[in-house]
Amino acid sequence: MTTVIKAPGEAAAERSGAGRPEDGGKRGSDGMVLNVFSHGFLALWAVLIILPLIWLALGSFKTDAQIGGSALSWPANWHLDAFGRAWDKGIGDYFAHTLIVMVFSVPLTMLLGSMAAYVLARYPFAGNRFIYYFFVSGAMFPVFLALVPLFFMVKRFDMLNTYQGLILVYVAYSMPFTVFFMHSFFRTLPTAVHEAAVIDGASHTRIFFQVMVPMAKPGLISVGIFNILGQWNQYILPSVLMQPQTGSDPERYLLTQGLIQLQQQQGYATDLPVLFAGVTIAMIPMLVVYLSFQRQIQAGLTSATLK
Numbered sequence: 001m002t003t004v005i006k007a008p009g010e011a012a013a014e015r016s017g018a019g020r021p022e023d024g025g026k027r028g029s030d031g032m033v034l035n036v037f038s039h040g041f042l043a044l045w046a047v048l049i050i051l052p053l054i055w056l057a058l059g060s061f062k063t064d065a066q067i068g069g070s071a072l073s074w075p076a077n078w079h080l081d082a083f084g085r086a087w088d089k090g091i092g093d094y095f096a097h098t099l100i101v102m103v104f105s106v107p108l109t110m111l112l113g114s115m116a117a118y119v120l121a122r123y124p125f126a127g128n129r130f131i132y133y134f135f136v137s138g139a140m141f142p143v144f145l146a147l148v149p150l151f152f153m154v155k156r157f158d159m160l161n162t163y164q165g166l167i168l169v170y171v172a173y174s175m176p177f178t179v180f181f182m183h184s185f186f187r188t189l190p191t192a193v194h195e196a197a198v199i200d201g202a203s204h205t206r207i208f209f210q211v212m213v214p215m216a217k218p219g220l221i222s223v224g225i226f227n228i229l230g231q232w233n234q235y236i237l238p239s240v241l242m243q244p245q246t247g248s249d250p251e252r253y254l255l256t257q258g259l260i261q262l263q264q265q266q267g268y269a270t271d272l273p274v275l276f277a278g279v280t281i282a283m284i285p286m287l288v289v290y291l292s293f294q295r296q297i298q299a300g301l302t303s304a305t306l307k
Helices: 008-016 022-060 064-069 081-120 128-138 143-156 165-189 191-199 206-216 217-232 237-239 254-264 272-292 294-306
Strands: none
Touching: 008 294, 022 165, 064 272, 081 128, 081 206, 081 217, 081 254, 081 294, 128 165, 143 165, 143 237, 165 217, 165 237, 191 206, 206 217, 217 272, 237 254, 254 272, 272 294
């Protein structure tokens, strides 16, 4: 009888079943099935998102008869008349009102939210966790629950149908998510850099703006894009707070309100290409912003888990 002496590593590999071709083939087939399923799901999701966008864009160049005839047919004549009519019917003013609000609301949200998140993440003090959970709890309540008290509060400050009133509400509405996201991001930044800046004699303000903010740039871009998308698509808040209060009070409708007004103005004389063109005008800036910063968004969302 011949006795085969195996090395300890070979014996352990044999006991664990490693190196068996049938096991490797099974795991490979399982991974292939999982990849096919995941890629198929993502492809289906992409189709469900892209097709409505194509339908809207094509409808802007069609007539009412062509829109009613075939949903995805190519326009007979490519012209921009619908965009001009939509702009003349108020889309240009609604677009300007939305930009005025967001030029102030988004930077204020990012500044105040990142400052609050930085303090809560880096400076332990009595009540730190309570204040943090107080901020985070604001994201758990739907905005519908606060509409009535919010309306009377803004009315008491005489800020109904004003840009500054809606800007302050947007900032307060976006703060919980901003603090929650940036708090987690600031906690992942290296402590050694902060301590080195303190040893060098830098003030807290200088440490925040010149050291921590540049390091947190991926997170700031990510949460900034989310705030832009959320505030751009907001409908319920401007519908409640941006209504004319008197006959002489001017209309300051935002884009989401303006699209509803554009639909109601048509009445029985439907002009669907104008409505499609208005939706396309409202959609294009957000597509440009997201496609331009998609890599930064992905980096910001993954960097907190990779560090």
